Amino acid sequence: MIIGAIEAGGTKFVCGIGNEDGVISERVSIPTTTPEKTMTEVVAFFEDKGIEALGIGSFGPVELDQSSSTYGFITSTPKPHWAQFDLVGELKKHFDVPVGFDTDVNAAALGESLWGAAKGLDSCLYMTVGTGIGVGALAEGKLVHGLTHPEMGHIMVRRHKDDTFAGRCPFHGDCLEGMAAGPAIQDRWGKKGHELEGSPEVWEMEAHYLAQAIANYVLILSPKKVIVGGGVMKQKQLYPLVREKVKEILNGYVQHEQILERMDEYIVAPGLGDNAGLAGAIGLVR
Amino acid sequence: MIIGAIEAGGTKFVCGIGNEDGVISERVSIPTTTPEKTMTEVVAFFEDKGIEALGIGSFGPVELDQSSSTYGFITSTPKPHWAQFDLVGELKKHFDVPVGFDTDVNAAALGESLWGAAKGLDSCLYMTVGTGIGVGALAEGKLVHGLTHPEMGHIMVRRHKDDTFAGRCPFHGDCLEGMAAGPAIQDRWGKKGHELEGSPEVWEMEAHYLAQAIANYVLILSPKKVIVGGGVMKQKQLYPLVREKVKEILNGYVQHEQILERMDEYIVAPGLGDNAGLAGAIGLVR
Numbered sequence: 001m002i003i004g005a006i007e008a009g010g011t012k013f014v015c016g017i018g019n020e021d022g023v024i025s026e027r028v029s030i031p032t033t034t035p036e037k038t039m040t041e042v043v044a045f046f047e048d049k050g051i052e053a054l055g056i057g058s059f060g061p062v063e064l065d066q067s068s069s070t071y072g073f074i075t076s077t078p079k080p081h082w083a084q085f086d087l088v089g090e091l092k093k094h095f096d097v098p099v100g101f102d103t104d105v106n107a108a109a110l111g112e113s114l115w116g117a118a119k120g121l122d123s124c125l126y127m128t129v130g131t132g133i134g135v136g137a138l139a140e141g142k143l144v145h146g147l148t149h150p151e152m153g154h155i156m157v158r159r160h161k162d163d164t165f166a167g168r169c170p171f172h173g174d175c176l177e178g179m180a181a182g183p184a185i186q187d188r189w190g191k192k193g194h195e196l197e198g199s200p201e202v203w204e205m206e207a208h209y210l211a212q213a214i215a216n217y218v219l220i221l222s223p224k225k226v227i228v229g230g231g232v233m234k235q236k237q238l239y240p241l242v243r244e245k246v247k248e249i250l251n252g253y254v255q256h257e258q259i260l261e262r263m264d265e266y267i268v269a270p271g272l273g274d275n276a277g278l279a280g281a282i283g284l285v286r
Numbered sequence: 287m288i289i290g291a292i293e294a295g296g297t298k299f300v301c302g303i304g305n306e307d308g309v310i311s312e313r314v315s316i317p318t319t320t321p322e323k324t325m326t327e328v329v330a331f332f333e334d335k336g337i338e339a340l341g342i343g344s345f346g347p348v349e350l351d352q353s354s355s356t357y358g359f360i361t362s363t364p365k366p367h368w369a370q371f372d373l374v375g376e377l378k379k380h381f382d383v384p385v386g387f388d389t390d391v392n393a394a395a396l397g398e399s400l401w402g403a404a405k406g407l408d409s410c411l412y413m414t415v416g417t418g419i420g421v422g423a424l425a426e427g428k429l430v431h432g433l434t435h436p437e438m439g440h441i442m443v444r445r446h447k448d449d450t451f452a453g454r455c456p457f458h459g460d461c462l463e464g465m466a467a468g469p470a471i472q473d474r475w476g477k478k479g480h481e482l483e484g485s486p487e488v489w490e491m492e493a494h495y496l497a498q499a500i501a502n503y504v505l506i507l508s509p510k511k512v513i514v515g516g517g518v519m520k521q522k523q524l525y526p527l528v529r530e531k532v533k534e535i536l537n538g539y540v541q542h543e544q545i546l547e548r549m550d551e552y553i554v555a556p557g558l559g560d561n562a563g564l565a566g567a568i569g570l571v572r
Contacts, residue, residue, distance in 0.1 A: 061541065076541050123432045137506075142426035146409045146508030148542050155502045156535065158444050171539040216441045220421075220506045222432030249442065253457040255347065255362050256434050 003285055004051035004095070006042065007104060007277035008058040008087065010079055010131070013038055015045045018282045022115040024275060034081045035090070043094045055100040055284035057107025057277050058087060060134075064102060064145045072101055078170070100284030104277055105136030106143045108270070109227070111280025113138050116271030118225040125223045126276065127152075128230035129210065133177040137221055144221075153177040155216060160208045162201075163188075180209035182232050193232055203237055210238070211245030214267065218246070218254065229270040243267050289571055290337035290381070292328065293390060293563035294344040294373065296365055296417070299324055301331045304568045308401040310561060320367045321376070329380045341386040341570035343393025343563050344373060346420075350388060350431045358387055364456075386570030390563055391422030392429045394556070395513070397566030399424050402557030404511040411509045412562065413438075414516035415496065419463040423507055430507075439463040441502060446494045448487075449474075466495035468518050479518055489523055496524070497531030500553065504532070504540065515556040529553050 005024070007014040009032060016027035030041045046054070061077065063070045072088025088101050102110070109118075109126035118124035122141040128134050133153030137144040144150055154175045165188040167174030178184060185193050189202055196202045214226055228242070243263045250259060258266045270276045291310070293300040295318060302313035316327045332340070347363065349356045358374025374387050388396075395404075395412035404410035408427040414420050419439030423430040430436055440461045451474040453460030464470060471479050475488055482488045500512055514528070529549045536545060544552045556562045 135506075139425050139430050139432060140428040142428065144425050144507065146425060147504075147510045147544060148508055148540060150506055150508050151540060152506045154539060155505050156444055156498055158442055171537050172535070212442055216502060217506060218433075219441050220423075220436055220438045220503060221430065222434055222436050224433045249458070251457050253440060254434060254437060258433060 002050050002052050003282050004046050004049065004054040004097075005278050005281035006054070006056045006058075007107070007281055008032075008056060009104060009277075010059045013042055014278055015042055016278045016281075017049055017051070018279070020282075020286055022111065022279045022282055024278060024282075027278060032079075032082075035085045039090055043091070046095065051095060051097060053098045053100070053285040054091060054095055055107070055281035056087065056091070057102055057104040057281045057284065060103050061148065061151070062087075062101070062103055064149055072099075098285060100281070102143055102284055103134070103136060103149050105134040106138075106149065107136065107280030107284055108229075108276040109136035109138045109280065110143060110283040111272055111276045111278075112225075112227050112270060114283045114286075115279055116276060117227050117268050119271070121224045123221075123223050124225040124227060125217055125221065126270070127214070127226065127228045129180065129228065129232040130182055130230035133181050133213075133230075135217065137223070139221060139223075152213070152217065153181070155213060157209055157212045160205045163205060176209060176213045180206055180213075180232075185232065193235060197235065203235060203241060206232070207238055207241035207245050211242045211249060214242065215246050215249040218250065218259070224258075226267045227270050227276075228267060229276065233269065239267065239269065240264075288336050288338050289568050290332050290335065290340040290383075291564050291567035292340070292342045292344075293393070293567055294318075294342060295390060295563075296345045299328055300564055301328055302564045302567075303335055303337070304565070306568075306572055308397065308565045308568055310564060310568075313564065318365075318368075321371045325376055329377070332381060337381060337383055339384045339386070339571040340377060340381055341393070341567035342373065342377070343388055343390040343567045343570065346389050347434065347437070348373075348387070348389055350435055358385075384571060386567070388429055388570055389420070389422060389435050391420040392424075392435065393422070393566030393570055394515075394562040395422035395424045395566065396429060396569040397558055397562045397564075398511075398513050398556060400569045400572075401565055402562060403513050403554050405557070407510045409507075409509050410511040410513060411503055411507065412556070413500070413512065413514045415466065415514065415518040416468055416516035419467050419499075419516075421503065423509070425507060425509075438499070438503065439467070441499060443495055443498045446491045449491060462495060462499045466492055466499075466518075471518065479521060483521065489521060489527055492518070493524055493527035493531050497528045497535060500528065501532050501535040504536065504545070508540075510544075512553045513556050513562075514553060515562065519555065525553065525555065526550075
């Protein structure tokens with residue numbers, strides 16, 4: 001089967017062709033500018049590929065309720081030009097094939113459960129820590145939507161005792177994203193993450209926030225695997241710091257060997273690397 | 287169909303007989319003492335009822351993994367005599383019928399979705415604020431188990447600015463349960479909740495903690511309805527306080543009319559009152 005896949009991000013649309021086993025044979029990256037320009041290029045890429053289905057994982061917020069008149073729309077994004085854009089509708093005009101649609105992070109969670117770090121599990125989280133913080137969730141074999149879709153990047157967290165940074169989320173100030181996404185690191189320390197590699201206090205503080213969030217996710221969703229990726233996590237020293245702090249916070253309360261003894265297999269990097277989103281988009285149409 | 291139902295709590299086992307429509311025709315309350323004494327009475331109650339199936343919602347932690355050798359056990363509870371007790375196994379010895387088993391709060395969430403405040407919805411939370419704080423979750427039509435089962439009562443919360451109480455969770459000190467369950471109220475203020483009815487500062491502080499937790503649950507699970515019950519919520523003035531603070535915390539970020547405009551229908555008391563758990567236990571075998 002020839003499946004088209006789109007990972008629609010705020011910076012770029014990654015488009016690819018794959019099969020039902022998640023094998024990707026071709027991919028291109030198209031800058032996210034205006035819907036008109038970007039979509040013209042996206043449509044041109046798929047036009048002669050003979051796709052039989054199309055899967056889309058998109059930045060959000062998006063409308064996932066199939067009974068809604070705005071199903072398939074990117075809704076209230078602050079990104080210029082893209083608010084209330086009918087992403088699925090626009091593609092349906094050009095391709096008369098079944099379409100699967102979900103958030104970028106839900107797609108990545110699905111991709112990881114099909115072919116990546118959570119392979120074979122019916123439950124996992126996919127967290128990306130970059131320009132923003134987003135988390136997708138697979139629970140009991142299904143991607144979690146609910147009322148809208150999870151927005152776990154915006155949960156409230158306790159401040160680090162040495163942190164005087166005000167936070168930069170326009171909605172919540174010092175929520176998780178406001179304190180721990182890439183731009184918060186840059187604003188707080190005056191340098192980009194990769195320039196701060198040799199400053200342990202930076203990563204101790206970052207791990208403080210990420211571990212709190214993950215501990216709460218574990219207590220609330222009880223995922224079988226927590227996958228953490230995104231630009232900020234290129235700082236690999238974060239993984240052991242985060243694992244240790246999650247264990248400290250839970251303090252033996254969740255009695256499962258994964259958490260008590262095998263934390264290094266529980267909180268992990270994406271198994272599919274940068275392909276999680278694209279593979280997940282393929283998974284959405286399976 | 288004659289269905290036996292058990293709501294197994296740390297204080298009492300409520301046993302009942304109902305049908306597949308959740309109509310309860312008979313119920314008794316049996317004190318939770320030792321497994322031997324309590325179970326003898328439970329078995330005696332059901333013995334001549336001709337039950338064709340048995341549903342059990344239990345205090346926990348419990349083992350829900352059907353492939354585990356300890357499936358159906360109450361596991362690491364601090365409650366004397368009950369740790370590692372094979373609840374399902376003991377009942378199976380006496381009743382050769384299909385058994386449904388889950389946590390008490392998951393059962394209540396299911397009951398509310400079948401016949402109560404979340405009727406017809408495929409997603410809801412059931413939160414009980416009493417001696418402890420427990421939350422059950424239905425997501426995408428399924429009760430959430432995952433690795434073990436959710437333990438949402440133990441998430442980290444931000445302290446209220448005027449609160450010097452240390453918290454009383456033996457695992458986490460000032461987690462949600464440590465700060466906001468009934469015994470925390472009593473320890474902090476030196477009186478029981480019902481004696482503090484006329485003290486608005488008590489309920490403002492209590493709402494501060496509950497609203498934070500609910501806002502996090504909404505961001506993480508995106509439930510279609512949040513049902514809050516339990517002894518502490520007999521203080522009905524808490525409901526509007528909690529709703530208002532959840533709205534303040536989310537600050538317009540989750541753009542759904544339920545949250546923006548109809549919060550009084552979104553965060554609600556149990557539709558089944560004190561029968562949610564028992565009805566949910568019936569639901570577990572449907």
